[in-house]
Amino acid sequence: MQLVDVARFEGLEGLLYRHCATAGLEIPSQYIPQLKLAYRQVAEQNCVALAKLEELLRAAASDGLEVLVLPGASLMPLYPDVGCRPMDDIDLLVSPGQMSAAGTFLRACGFEPVQRHEGLYTNEGLTLDLHTDLVNGDRIQARSSAAHIDMSEVWDNARVQATAELTALTLCLEDALLYTSLHALRHSFRRLTWFVDFHLLMKAQPDWQVVEHKVRRNNATKSLHYCLHYLENHLSIPVPRALTTADFPALGLVESFLLQQLSRTRPESEWGEVLWSFSCKGIAGKVSFLREFLFPRPEVLMQVFPRLPVVLIPLAYGLRAFQLLLRGSRQLGMLAKSR
Amino acid sequence: MAVAEQGGHSGGDGNSLWARSDVLYRELADGGMIYDSSSKQVHHLNETAALVWRACQRGALITEVVDELCARYSVDEQTATKDAHAAVQYLSAGGLLIRSASASKIPPS
Numbered sequence: 001m002q003l004v005d006v007a008r009f010e011g012l013e014g015l016l017y018r019h020c021a022t023a024g025l026e027i028p029s030q031y032i033p034q035l036k037l038a039y040r041q042v043a044e045q046n047c048v049a050l051a052k053l054e055e056l057l058r059a060a061a062s063d064g065l066e067v068l069v070l071p072g073a074s075l076m077p078l079y080p081d082v083g084c085r086p087m088d089d090i091d092l093l094v095s096p097g098q099m100s101a102a103g104t105f106l107r108a109c110g111f112e113p114v115q116r117h118e119g120l121y122t123n124e125g126l127t128l129d130l131h132t133d134l135v136n137g138d139r140i141q142a143r144s145s146a147a148h149i150d151m152s153e154v155w156d157n158a159r160v161q162a163t164a165e166l167t168a169l170t171l172c173l174e175d176a177l178l179y180t181s182l183h184a185l186r187h188s189f190r191r192l193t194w195f196v197d198f199h200l201l202m203k204a205q206p207d208w209q210v211v212e213h214k215v216r217r218n219n220a221t222k223s224l225h226y227c228l229h230y231l232e233n234h235l236s237i238p239v240p241r242a243l244t245t246a247d248f249p250a251l252g253l254v255e256s257f258l259l260q261q262l263s264r265t266r267p268e269s270e271w272g273e274v275l276w277s278f279s280c281k282g283i284a285g286k287v288s289f290l291r292e293f294l295f296p297r298p299e300v301l302m303q304v305f306p307r308l309p310v311v312l313i314p315l316a317y318g319l320r321a322f323q324l325l326l327r328g329s330r331q332l333g334m335l336a337k338s339r
Numbered sequence: 340m341a342v343a344e345q346g347g348h349s350g351g352d353g354n355s356l357w358a359r360s361d362v363l364y365r366e367l368a369d370g371g372m373i374y375d376s377s378s379k380q381v382h383h384l385n386e387t388a389a390l391v392w393r394a395c396q397r398g399a400l401i402t403e404v405v406d407e408l409c410a411r412y413s414v415d416e417q418t419a420t421k422d423a424h425a426a427v428q429y430l431s432a433g434g435l436l437i438r439s440a441s442a443s444k445i446p447p448s
Contacts, residue, residue, distance in 0.1 A: 018367075021368040021369055022368055036369065039367075039368070039369075040367075040372075040383060043365065043367055043372055044372065044381045044383075047363065047365050047372055047374050047381065048374055048379075048381060051363050051374055051376055052376075055376070080368075081365065081367055081368065082365055082367075082372075083367055083368070164365075
């Protein structure tokens with residue numbers, strides 16, 4: 001696969017174009033229109049989305065709502081410009097006590113709730129995803145037991161970021177690193193963009209002692225370790241000397257194997273949640289975590305099968321079992337192929 | 340903070356054009372972009388138009404813009420003047436520049 005194809009696949013055409021343009025690297029003429037178009041499209045979408053977001057945040061603040069902008073929108077200032085990182089939606093954090101009021105506020109602003117997806121709102125091409133924690137624990141509760149994140153500490157450490165791209169309340173650098181590692185793992189390291197985020201966050205010089213303290217307190221040591229390991233061993237990106245993978249307990253055989261598979265079969269890999277289950281204590285904890293991920297509560301399962309009528313919820317579990325069988329076979333097939 | 344369309348000087352002659360301060364400008368690798376939230380329109384600028392826009396923001400004269408274009412892109416004065424005027428025309432047509440008389444509320448930057 002050529003570099004331009006990889007960049008398109010990963011949504012990083014804009015970053016590639018920007019880098020070539022500013023570094024004086026000559027792009028073969030046949031690729032310029034494609035890269036330039038992608039760069040301009042992302043820039044336009046982000047420019048409009050961030051402007052609308054700022055307007056909304058101001059209105060929300062005057063309504064007494066406290067809203068924190070999560071990565072990636074909050075990471076936009078770390079990139080060279082707004083054309084370098086695509087955003088599918090904007091993730092926002094609100095306190096559980098303000099979730100309902102935030103929904104009412106968004107509806108009053110013209111946003112429509114997305115059917116069956118609690119916290120998801122859309123208006124004129126802008127999608128906002130409201131969260132009350134950093135691991136989507138309201139969707140899969142077992143995630144909250146896999147990573148015990150102290151949300152009051154997250155809010156206490158939040159900082160106002162005022163840049164040309166965005167003025168908003170955001171996570172502190174250390175929490176942003178923690179969030180990005182958990183997010184990437186939850187999605188099986190599927191997108192390279194999260195590792196670019198991670199790399200740029202590392203370059204922003206977080207306090208690694210604070211990071212270490214946080215991941216230990218929040219039971220997120222493994223997810224950070226996996227991310228750093230992946231960066232170092234599979235993407236050849238040096239990790240900071242302040243905190244290297246040698247500082248973590250050695251990876252188990254299964255963990256190492258799954259990480260290797262994540263790399264080999266990315267972006268189709270789906271082993272992220274399995275890997276995350278290693279953060280749970282004991283066999284029972286791991287099984288419980290995976291059980292809820294594989295067979296979540298009905299409301300969540302209905303999101304997996306959005307066209308299935310609500311009255312057929314019991315059928316959804318049968319469909320889910322069939323779906324898992326297919327996906328599992330595919331993953332095992334890829335495992336066999338990669339060996 | 341103006342680009343004079345004619346005469347090579349700004350301010351008070353009714354020909355000066357100013358950048359609107361209520362729109363959002365983003366610098367890009369190959370020019371710039373302006374988002375006008377009132378009309379919900381996005382304007383993509385090439386490098387020349389971006390240079391003229393910045394000139395409108397900081398109060399440069401059109402002659403300065405032409406000099407900058409000549410120096411940056413190694414073009415002759417005639418070409419640079421033509422390009423600069425085309426960019427001014429594009430920005431004006433997009434409603435992004437305002438005449439000095441109506442721009443009196445905008446403080447010079």
